[in-house]
Amino acid sequence: MSEEKKSYTISIYTENNIGLLNRVSAIFQRRHINIESLTTSQSEIEGVNRFVIVVNISESQAKKIVGQFEKQIEVIKAYYHTEDETIFTESCMFKIKSELLFEEPQIQNIIKESNTRIVTVNKEFFVLEKSGRRHEIEALRRDLNVFGIMQFVRSGRIAVTKDEMKITEMLAAFNN
Incomplete structure (x- = not known):
């Protein structure tokens, strides 16, 4: 039985490094996953960028991809959320x-x-x-x-989560 595919918003908090976009897109490319939209901007913390990526995948794929992103040196934290969990x-x-x-x-x-x-x-x-x-x-x-x-x-999607995310404290600690 294959898992249901649905729209996920993946957020990746990163250092602002050259070449990171290529590595991010390569993770999707290797899995033959089409990116529906991709937006990148500064996050709520100075010096930390955030990618907001929309893809149609299964939840197990979303978990694996987030795990892959967190192995990247420049990635501070990655999350995935359903449309119901975000305001976009x-x-x-x-x-x-x-x-x-x-x-x-x-x-x-x-x-x-x-x-x-x-x-x-x-x-x-x-x-x-x-x-x-x-x-x-x-x-x-x-x-x-x-x-x-x-x-x-x-534009691509911009999104915030409905639930509080502890990323702000984590990013503040990262920045000090």
Whole structure:
């Protein structure tokens, strides 16, 4: 019986070292696991970065991968969480021809109904920004696609856990 695959958010707290991204992606590549999204940024502790990686795998695979990451010298701690255990979002931007903003009243309705923000407007184009779940962003993309999208970009997932994580004390100790 094979284990059920589902979406896991893997968080890896690391030192900021060159080449680490290659080693992180190699662990997934060796197991033939596709990365759905990957975001990296500074964590809550100065000098410590955090990777947030979304993958569709089984829980036993998630445990093994987290164990592999913790064997890496630069990795301080790694975790995996289900979607139910996290609060998460993604962001996106759309670049659209300016004339459509004034000529297509439906676009203004789409902007209002989707809680989308206008970032900038000039003679040639306007830029919209939306944060939310992947399905909300995809629905907005489908709605705007009818009018023509000049450019589209979506971030990877950013996430925090619902439960308290003891990583802050661990990182503070690491930093001293």
